[in-house]
Amino acid sequence: MRTISDHILDIVQNSVKAGATLIEIIVREDWNEDLYTLEIRDNGCGMDQQTATRALEPFFTSRTTRKVGLGLPLLRQNAEQSGGQVTIASEPGKGTVVTAQFGYGHIDRPAMGDIAGVFILTAIGHPNCHFAYHHTTPEGDFALSTSELKETLGEVPLNDPDIMGAIRELFVNNLEGIKASK
Amino acid sequence: MNKITSLADLKKMKGQVQTKLKMRENSDAADTLVQIKVGMATCGIASGAKETMSFFVEETSHQAIDAVVTQTGCMGFCYAEPTVEITLPGKEPVVFGHVDKAKAREIIDRYIIKGELVDGIIPVNFKTIHD
Numbered sequence: 424m425r426t427i428s429d430h431i432l433d434i435v436q437n438s439v440k441a442g443a444t445l446i447e448i449i450v451r452e453d454w455n456e457d458l459y460t461l462e463i464r465d466n467g468c469g470m471d472q473q474t475a476t477r478a479l480e481p482f483f484t485s486r487t488t489r490k491v492g493l494g495l496p497l498l499r500q501n502a503e504q505s506g507g508q509v510t511i512a513s514e515p516g517k518g519t520v521v522t523a524q525f526g527y528g529h530i531d532r533p534a535m536g537d538i539a540g541v542f543i544l545t546a547i548g549h550p551n552c553h554f555a556y557h558h559t560t561p562e563g564d565f566a567l568s569t570s571e572l573k574e575t576l577g578e579v580p581l582n583d584p585d586i587m588g589a590i591r592e593l594f595v596n597n598l599e600g601i602k603a604s605k
Numbered sequence: 606m607n608k609i610t611s612l613a614d615l616k617k618m619k620g621q622v623q624t625k626l627k628m629r630e631n632s633d634a635a636d637t638l639v640q641i642k643v644g645m646a647t648c649g650i651a652s653g654a655k656e657t658m659s660f661f662v663e664e665t666s667h668q669a670i671d672a673v674v675t676q677t678g679c680m681g682f683c684y685a686e687p688t689v690e691i692t693l694p695g696k697e698p699v700v701f702g703h704v705d706k707a708k709a710r711e712i713i714d715r716y717i718i719k720g721e722l723v724d725g726i727i728p729v730n731f732k733t734i735h736d
Contacts, residue, residue: 424651433650436678488681494647537655544658548645548676575612579622582662582674589618592609600610 424497426536427461427525433494434463434521435545435554440486441467441519445553448542450535452527452560452604458507459525459532459604466518475511475519498523505529527604534605539594546572547582563601567593639672639717640692641665646679652686653705660709661689670717682727691716700727 424430431448438446443465451460470478477483479499484492498521499509507524525532542556546569555568572581572590579586609615643649643658658674665672682688685702691712692698701712702725715721 424647429650429655432645432655433647436645436676439676440678486679488679489683492647497647540655540659544655544662544676547662547674548643548658550675571612572615575616576619579619579626582666583622583626584663584666585618585622585625586615587662589609589615593611593615596608596610 424501424533426533427459427501428536428538428541430494430498430501430523430533431461431463431538432541432545434498437494437521438463438465438467438519439549439552441465441469443467443518443552445555447555447557450556450558450603452558454527454561457527457529459527461523461525462520464518464520469513469515469517469519471513471515475513478511479509495521501525501531501533505532507532535603538598539591542567542594543581543587543590558598558601558603560601560603565594565597565601565603567597637671637694639665639670639694640690640698641672641674642677642690642692643674644678644680644682644686644688644690645676648679648683649686649688654687656706657687657689657704657709660706661713664710664713665717668713668718670713672717685727688727693717693720701725702727 424433435446445466447464449462478495481493481496482491495509502509502523502525506526506529509523511519511521513519542554546554553569556566558565576586607614641661643654643661645654658676662674665674680688680700682702687704688700688702689704690698690700708725711723715723
């Protein structure tokens with residue numbers, strides 16, 4: 424995983440597999456505290472304490488197609504390399520919150536990367552889930568959700584290239600506006 | 606074109622796209638719908654499945670192919686990522702491995718449009734070659 428947006432694309436899959444219908448992606452940049460926080464909250468099936476702890480281990484997975492599960496461990500590796508950590512708070516039947524903290528100015532903190540592309544593809548890839556993106560920096564906020572998009576676009580599909588281009592522009596312009604780290 | 610910075614700007618664009626879409630609404634939907642599932646687990650993403658999916662979404666739309674592109678988890682062929690499962694209308698699903706942009710183009714141009722089989726099918730679905 425080269426960028427934080429790659430991790431988002433990946434971790435969100437876990438939420439989808441857990442049967443979540445609402446998935447929130449929250450990014451907070453705290454320049455004064457030198458913190459870059461990524462939080463992914465879902466209302467999926469959740470897991471017990473023991474499973475939540477084991478989920479951060481590379482050779483744990485609940486799936487049967489293969490014996491390794493590297494999504495969360497790779498996120499943990501990147502977080503820890505930049506002086507941060509990953510925590511999972513989960514409750515069976517309620518949902519899960521995965522929080523990854525990175526050192527904002529740390530040289531090993533991955534760049535955000537193509538978050539617009541990730542958001543659009545995730546929304547297209549899981550038409551039955553709602554996704555909400557929220558990005559905060561000391562300069563301001565940017566929020567966008569798939570329900571807002573669907574309301575705005577009506578019957579016009581998200582996967583039209585012009586619409587995808589426009590949503591990408593919406594992301595880029597707004598994130599630039601709040602001086603979000605790239 | 607003006608800069609798009611809000612949902613209101615997006616709404617303004619909607620009109621133009623709607624007219625364009627109406628012009629191509631002559632297909633008989635359900636039985637011509639091609640289903641494309643891109644493996645988007647950790648292994649897929651690390652191998653570039655995001656670019657592959659982007660390409661399928663853009664290209665099927667450009668060529669006005671009636672397709673629905675979705676994401677799926679790991680299909681167990683981590684060594685062959687990015688993997689893509691394609692179901693042509695009325696046919697069995699076929700899984701392709703090592704699908705980069707070039708392969709994706711070949712799959713669209715030859716398999717999806719012309720129905721020819723192309724290299725790179727994952728053997729589990731080998732039988733579809735013979736049916």
